[in-house]
Amino acid sequence: MTRSAELLPENVDSAVDLAGIPLRNPVLTASGTFGYGAEFSPFLDLTRIGGFVAKSLTLEPRFGNPPPRIAEAPSALLNAISLENVGVEAFVREKLPALPEGVTIIASIFETSIEGYGEVAKRLTGVPRVAGLEVNASCPHVEAGGIEFGQSPSVLAELVRTVRRSTDVPLLVKLSPNVTSISEMAKVCEAEGADGISLINAVQALEVDVETRRPVLANRLGGLSGPAIRPIALRMVWQAAQAVSIPICGIGGIASAEDAVKFLLCGATAVQVGTSNYLNPAVAGEIADGIVAYAARHGFAKVAELTGALLDPVGPPQS
Numbered sequence: 348m349t350r351s352a353e354l355l356p357e358n359v360d361s362a363v364d365l366a367g368i369p370l371r372n373p374v375l376t377a378s379g380t381f382g383y384g385a386e387f388s389p390f391l392d393l394t395r396i397g398g399f400v401a402k403s404l405t406l407e408p409r410f411g412n413p414p415p416r417i418a419e420a421p422s423a424l425l426n427a428i429s430l431e432n433v434g435v436e437a438f439v440r441e442k443l444p445a446l447p448e449g450v451t452i453i454a455s456i457f458e459t460s461i462e463g464y465g466e467v468a469k470r471l472t473g474v475p476r477v478a479g480l481e482v483n484a485s486c487p488h489v490e491a492g493g494i495e496f497g498q499s500p501s502v503l504a505e506l507v508r509t510v511r512r513s514t515d516v517p518l519l520v521k522l523s524p525n526v527t528s529i530s531e532m533a534k535v536c537e538a539e540g541a542d543g544i545s546l547i548n549a550v551q552a553l554e555v556d557v558e559t560r561r562p563v564l565a566n567r568l569g570g571l572s573g574p575a576i577r578p579i580a581l582r583m584v585w586q587a588a589q590a591v592s593i594p595i596c597g598i599g600g601i602a603s604a605e606d607a608v609k610f611l612l613c614g615a616t617a618v619q620v621g622t623s624n625y626l627n628p629a630v631a632g633e634i635a636d637g638i639v640a641y642a643a644r645h646g647f648a649k650v651a652e653l654t655g656a657l658l659d660p661v662g663p664p665q666s
């Protein structure tokens with residue numbers, strides 16, 4: 348597609364609709380990397396970004412795994428924080444009121460049983476200011492022997508069905524990348540009534556300290572995030588976009604506006620910024636501005652027009 352001449356950034360419409368959640372721009376921050384939002388307020392005006400996804404919530408407050416539970420890897424972070432969170436009641440009572448008006452909030456849910464997920468979803472339904480729910484399907488399913496909910500098509504189907512029946516709030520399902528076919532998992536979510544999908548969660552990984560001859564994390568295995576996983580995430584977003592027609596939120600190693608634009612071109616409607624928040628707590632705002640500047644430079648009057656605008660590998664040069 349050849350676009351019109353360059354536009355001024357102020358003439359670009361940055362708004363997108365993510366699965367029934369209106370966003371002022373397509374940049375969210377990713378669950379678990381942005382606390383409960385207020386922690387980042389001193390560094391970033393939260394109304395400058397599309398919104399944020401809060402740390403995943405369980406019914407009761409929980410501690411995560413024992414330390415060491417975070418380590419560096421090449422261009423990446425390895426973490427095994429797991430279930431640590433304040434619990435759904437404290438989130439509603441204490442964390443939500445601490446957020447400035449005008450911030451778009453998506454609550455993330457996880458539990459160790461399918462019924463538990465459904466219960467957390469019910470507690471968050473009808474709560475003012477919760478614009479949407481994101482189901483974190485990367486949690487180990489205790490009854491199924493500890494595999495992630497998102498690793499089995501039939502378990503994922505039951506999970507999405509149960510949560511869908513528990514809530515009428517816009518529902519995103521966040522997929523695990525630790526699967527053979529991301530397209531199949533995306534189709535399961537669409538068939539069971541999800542309004543959209545988010546991908547990817549962290550990639551299962553292991554790192555070893557040769558001097559101590561021990562795994563670097565007490566949990567042994569952790570989730571890899573950051574720029575190292577970006578091309579994997581991009582591939583999965585592109586494949587999912589070919590497979591389903593519900594909107595996609597792209598996640599994985601996004602550190603700049605150019606990174607974010609790649610996800611939009613590959614079919615994402617919005618993106619989430621995770622590990623990069625630790626390096627620069629204001630980066631999500633800079634990425635939001637940079638996407639608008641890119642759209643203006645390339646003659647796109649609406650940021651939403653970038654979604655799926657990837658061209659064929661070979662073709663005439665673009666103006």
Ligand SMILES: Cc1cc2nc3c(=O)[nH]c(=O)nc-3n(C[C@H](O)[C@H](O)[C@H](O)COP(=O)(O)O)c2cc1C
Nearest residue numbers: 377378379403426483547548572573599600621622
């Ligand atoms: C320290 C840490 C904690 C995380 N906690 C959660 C979580 O509670 N729920 C969730 O869905 N994803 C969680 N994630 C995964 C991120 O939301 C994101 O999917 C992943 O890190 C890939 O994006 P990134 O490369 O931009 O960080 C966590 C990631 C990190 C680094």
